[in-house]
Amino acid sequence: MADSTTPASAVRCDACGADRVPLMKLSLGKDFFGRTYDRLSPSSDASPKWYCESCSMQKNLQRDFRDIKAEIDKLGGGQTSAVTAPDQLQRAHLRLREIQALLGSQVSGARLIDPADVTTLLQRVQSRAGSASAST
Numbered sequence: 001m002a003d004s005t006t007p008a009s010a011v012r013c014d015a016c017g018a019d020r021v022p023l024m025k026l027s028l029g030k031d032f033f034g035r036t037y038d039r040l041s042p043s044s045d046a047s048p049k050w051y052c053e054s055c056s057m058q059k060n061l062q063r064d065f066r067d068i069k070a071e072i073d074k075l076g077g078g079q080t081s082a083v084t085a086p087d088q089l090q091r092a093h094l095r096l097r098e099i100q101a102l103l104g105s106q107v108s109g110a111r112l113i114d115p116a117d118v119t120t121l122l123q124r125v126q127s128r129a130g131s132a133s134a135s136t
């Protein structure tokens with residue numbers, strides 16, 4: 001039994017339920033900011049899940065989106081945040097734009113992220129990034 005390929009029987013995408021498509025096992029080990037990842041699928045290391053290509057892409061986007069949103073929320077609440085550093089904020093900004101573009105081209109699979117939420121967060125990051133660069 002090869003473990004680098006899709007198992008032969010009874011495996012479907014854990015997000016949208018698609019079968020008869022190529023599946024990949026996602027290991028969600030580190031978050032966007034390089035920290036140990038434990039939010040979306042706390043038991044993911046013990047029981048890896050399988051996703052089709054479309055959902056695995058979205059699952060990665062969802063993970064980064066939630067990481068960035070949590071940090072922006074902290075920043076908005078006056079707490080220390082991973083995006084306090086301007087370069088990290090810029091990185092988050094670019095990633096959100098990428099997420100928005102990728103969601104816009106998404107045509108199949110489950111919809112794991114609401115594009116409206118990405119737009120809202122992007123606007124919040126843009127206003128932060130604007131004030132950060134103006135103060136240097």
Ligand SMILES: [Zn+2]
Binds near residue numbers: 013015016054056109
């Ligand atoms: Zn799927």
